[in-house]
Amino acid sequence: MSARPKIAALATIVHKYSHAQHFVDRFLEGYGWNGRHHRPPMDLVSLYVDQIGENDLSRARAQRFPGTRIYPTIAEALTLGGSRLAVDGVLLIGEHGNYPRNEKGQTLYPRYDFFMQTVKVFEASGRSVPVFNDKHLSWSWDQAKEMVEISRRLGFAFMAGSSLPVTWRTPSLEMPLGCRIEEALCVGYGGPDSYDIHALETVQCMVERRDRGETGVEWLEAYRGDRFWRAHHERVWSRELFEAALCRSHTLQPARAGFNHVLPTLDELKTLVKDPIAYHYEHRDGLRCTMILLNGLVQDFNFAARLPDRADPFSTQMYLPMPPGRTTLANFFSPQVNNVERMFLTGRPSYPVERTLLTTGLTAVGVDSLFLGQRKLDTPHLGIAYRATEESTFWSS
Numbered sequence: 467m468s469a470r471p472k473i474a475a476l477a478t479i480v481h482k483y484s485h486a487q488h489f490v491d492r493f494l495e496g497y498g499w500n501g502r503h504h505r506p507p508m509d510l511v512s513l514y515v516d517q518i519g520e521n522d523l524s525r526a527r528a529q530r531f532p533g534t535r536i537y538p539t540i541a542e543a544l545t546l547g548g549s550r551l552a553v554d555g556v557l558l559i560g561e562h563g564n565y566p567r568n569e570k571g572q573t574l575y576p577r578y579d580f581f582m583q584t585v586k587v588f589e590a591s592g593r594s595v596p597v598f599n600d601k602h603l604s605w606s607w608d609q610a611k612e613m614v615e616i617s618r619r620l621g622f623a624f625m626a627g628s629s630l631p632v633t634w635r636t637p638s639l640e641m642p643l644g645c646r647i648e649e650a651l652c653v654g655y656g657g658p659d660s661y662d663i664h665a666l667e668t669v670q671c672m673v674e675r676r677d678r679g680e681t682g683v684e685w686l687e688a689y690r691g692d693r694f695w696r697a698h699h700e701r702v703w704s705r706e707l708f709e710a711a712l713c714r715s716h717t718l719q720p721a722r723a724g725f726n727h728v729l730p731t732l733d734e735l736k737t738l739v740k741d742p743i744a745y746h747y748e749h750r751d752g753l754r755c756t757m758i759l760l761n762g763l764v765q766d767f768n769f770a771a772r773l774p775d776r777a778d779p780f781s782t783q784m785y786l787p788m789p790p791g792r793t794t795l796a797n798f799f800s801p802q803v804n805n806v807e808r809m810f811l812t813g814r815p816s817y818p819v820e821r822t823l824l825t826t827g828l829t830a831v832g833v834d835s836l837f838l839g840q841r842k843l844d845t846p847h848l849g850i851a852y853r854a855t856e857e858s859t860f861w862s863s
Contacts, residue, residue: 470507474557475490476559478515478575478576482521482523486515490523490527493510494527507811512535512546514538515536517564544556551588551593560600573605573659578606578612581616594620596623597625599627604826606830625806626819626823627822629786631670632859632861635784635860637782640858643675644675646775648771650755651758651770651771652668652711652756655764658836663829664767667822676753680749680850681851682824684748688743689840690741698742699732707770708758710778711770714770719738719762722734730763739762743759743836767784823850828845
């Protein structure tokens with residue numbers, strides 16, 4: 467590795483508030499960290515941008531930072547126009563842009579294609595470097611599994627996932643390592659194959675710390691619309707954990723004017739939430755978890771779990787402070803970039819890619835269950851066992 471590592475960013479599109487802008491600008495400009503302005507000790511030297519729109523920011527960034535060049539192909543971005551790998555780390559930001567959707571409603575972002583073109587350069591060069599993949603690995607389970615298998619075969623550090631596991635928490639709590647968990651739940655917002663990955667990663671970064679570590683998932687069943695309300699009424703998931711998670715929300719919509727401290731009744735929930743969605747699933751060790759999306763009720767991600775040695779639910783919010791008026795960068799990307807920086811410097815991932823392999827699989831199965839009429843689906847392919855890191859990686863400063 468050179469004295470100042472050289473980083474390449476491969477992006478689907480770069481415009482204001484796109485994920486790529488959040489990453490690229492932090493590597494170029496720096497960002498606030500622990501009360502000071504932090505500049506990454508590395509240089510973003512190359513960009514590949516798949517789609518250039520009218521609101522493109524990549525060309526302006528390249529003009530303002532002469533050390534950063536836009537290349538027409540992924541191979542050239544990784545070799546800096548030469549014949550061999552010439553960078554020390556790769557950012558793969560395959561989010562946003564105009565891409566087709568399949569019959570299940572999944573956006574076919576080219577993350578796998580970007581990854582495979584990157585690996586082709588690694589193999590031709592006889593060496594590899596750390597890679598970070600934003601959000602879930604792929605819309606396809608087979609592609610996601612192959613990506614992780616290739617990273618293991620070639621021996622490079624590979625990290626992926628959402629910003630939810632590493633952002634602030636209110637209150638600032640970590641699941642005790644080696645604890646027992648009886649049930650866990652997340653209440654968030656958004657849609658399938660988009661924000662469900664954020665809610666699933668919220669749950670997984672907490673429950674992976676239980677006494678046996680992660681054991682994999684046996685089955686998943688999706689609920690939507692009226693079927694969701696029946697399951698909620700019949701307590702398919704814990705009403706106590708549901709309410710504990712809602713109590714952590716900063717954005718809970720009032721059901722009655724002037725009484726925003728009142729938890730909505732079931733009838734009031736139905737007036738606020740028009741299209742509720744849940745993925746309810748069971749791990750191989752018997753732990754049951756539920757991911758719930760309630761658009762119209764909340765605009766944040768809130769976690770709750772039942773631990774046998776606690777009288778009250780263990781609960782917290784993964785805090786995503788949006789900029790006032792959306793005039794600045796969203797601060798919750800800063801801890802994610804900081805963890806990626808650490809991987810580029812050390813050659814070791816801050817947290818296991820197996821977490822995101824599992825949540826990628828759960829996202830795909832959740833979409834399948836909805837597409838197949840909310841059918842319960844067995845998941846023998848999700849027998850993914852791993853251990854969480856002892857060190858907490860969320861931003862607690």
